[in-house]
Amino acid sequence: MAVREIEPIELELDRLEHMAESGYYNPYTLFDWPDAIEPDKPWMSESLTTLAGTEMWDELTREQQIALTKYEAINFFSLNIHGIRELMSEVVMRIHERTYANVSEFLHHFIGEENEHMWFFAQFCLRYGGKLYPAQPTLQADSVEHLSPVARELVVFARILIFEEIVDHYNAYMATDESLPHIAREINRVHHQDESRHVAFGRMIFTNLLGQVAKRDPAEVPLVAEYLENYLRYSIATLYNPAAYRDAGIPDALALRRRALEHPARHAAHERILKRTRTFLTKSGVGRELVK
Amino acid sequence: MQAVRNFILERNPKLEQLDDDLDLIDSRAINSLAFVEFIFLLEELTGESIDPEELDLDDFRTLNAIGARFLKQKAAS
Ligand SMILES: [Fe+2]
Numbered sequence: 001m002a003v004r005e006i007e008p009i010e011l012e013l014d015r016l017e018h019m020a021e022s023g024y025y026n027p028y029t030l031f032d033w034p035d036a037i038e039p040d041k042p043w044m045s046e047s048l049t050t051l052a053g054t055e056m057w058d059e060l061t062r063e064q065q066i067a068l069t070k071y072e073a074i075n076f077f078s079l080n081i082h083g084i085r086e087l088m089s090e091v092v093m094r095i096h097e098r099t100y101a102n103v104s105e106f107l108h109h110f111i112g113e114e115n116e117h118m119w120f121f122a123q124f125c126l127r128y129g130g131k132l133y134p135a136q137p138t139l140q141a142d143s144v145e146h147l148s149p150v151a152r153e154l155v156v157f158a159r160i161l162i163f164e165e166i167v168d169h170y171n172a173y174m175a176t177d178e179s180l181p182h183i184a185r186e187i188n189r190v191h192h193q194d195e196s197r198h199v200a201f202g203r204m205i206f207t208n209l210l211g212q213v214a215k216r217d218p219a220e221v222p223l224v225a226e227y228l229e230n231y232l233r234y235s236i237a238t239l240y241n242p243a244a245y246r247d248a249g250i251p252d253a254l255a256l257r258r259r260a261l262e263h264p265a266r267h268a269a270h271e272r273i274l275k276r277t278r279t280f281l282t283k284s285g286v287g288r289e290l291v292k
Numbered sequence: 293m294q295a296v297r298n299f300i301l302e303r304n305p306k307l308e309q310l311d312d313d314l315d316l317i318d319s320r321a322i323n324s325l326a327f328v329e330f331i332f333l334l335e336e337l338t339g340e341s342i343d344p345e346e347l348d349l350d351d352f353r354t355l356n357a358i359g360a361r362f363l364k365q366k367a368a369s
């Protein structure tokens with residue numbers, strides 16, 4: 001790791017660290033896990049499923065609709081688990097690098113909290129769904145080889161931030177959705193609380209590293225914008241898991257997935273999910289308008 | 293096989309020709325972000341499901357390998 005080429009990162013994190021300390025909780029005793037989920041309740045908000053707003057949703061039987069909320073909830077939590085597991089390992093490797101010495105304290109909070117999130121998401125999936133979906137395959141020759149070391153550092157933290165903001169869009173809504181079982185609401189609520197600190201930190205470190213990229217070579221900024229735009233689209237696409245459609249008893253899962261991804265109502269939904277992140281990227285000077 | 297070629301060419305406008313032996317992964321013609329979509333495309337074309345935990349990257353490296361493994365044919369046909 002060529003972290004030497006990167007200037008030490010200094011951020012004002014006292015407030016976030018204090019909040020992490022005072023809000024610290026024991027995840028292993030916090031939740032009251034019921035024996036089962038009430039059979040007729042959705043596991044995730046119906047308006048957040050990948051078919052919401054389309055005729056494909058209306059064509060499902062009520063049974064299939066409920067099953068879809070169940071398997072898409074498992075997919076959503078599985079994505080969280082695998083996504084954060086991979087990104088967290090990147091953070092672990094950096095925790096005592098000179099570049100990160102000044103933010104190391106907060107990184108410890110981050111790693112500890114993410115470990116706990118992985119635990120309660122997996123509990124939910126395994127207790128009530130009996131499984132997780134497997135991680136998506138990744139390639140060794142990755143998509144950032146064309147970027148400078150500092151831009152690659154930026155990408156690590158940008159991926160975490162983008163991922164967290166997308167997830168938080170879902171958590172924030174489900175935290176107060178009265179149609180959900182209590183335990184599903186609680187998990188979303190607790191996660192939403194921790195993630196507000198992570199997102200605040202993520203934006204600070206993103207801004208710092210983007211500044212370093214731009215200072216070294218302003219011409220690299222559009223390349224980063226292109227990568228991030230691809231990553232946003234990729235992240236959205238992972239929500240559409242054909243295995244979840246199959247498990248919900250919906251035929252032609254792959255064709256359905258393609259139709260759903262292209263549907264105008266879904267495009268509008270994607271814009272809503274990404275709105276906050278896109279606004280931030282544009283304000284930071286690395287939005288999709290830079291992509292040719 | 294044409295659908296596979298189109299998928300790659302659409303994502304790599306700079307690629308002028310697509311050799312059957314080109315290493316699609318090392319050349320970054322298919323990157324991590326596109327790989328998942330690529331697997332779904334192959335599943336749809338073959339009607340066969342590909343287990344993400346069991347897959348062998350070498351089956352995806354070249355058009356020839358993809359043809360032999362998934363489409364039971366030579367890339368050129
Ligand atoms: Fe988390």
Ligand SMILES: [Fe+2]
Pocket residue numbers: 114164194195198
């Ligand atoms: Fe987080």
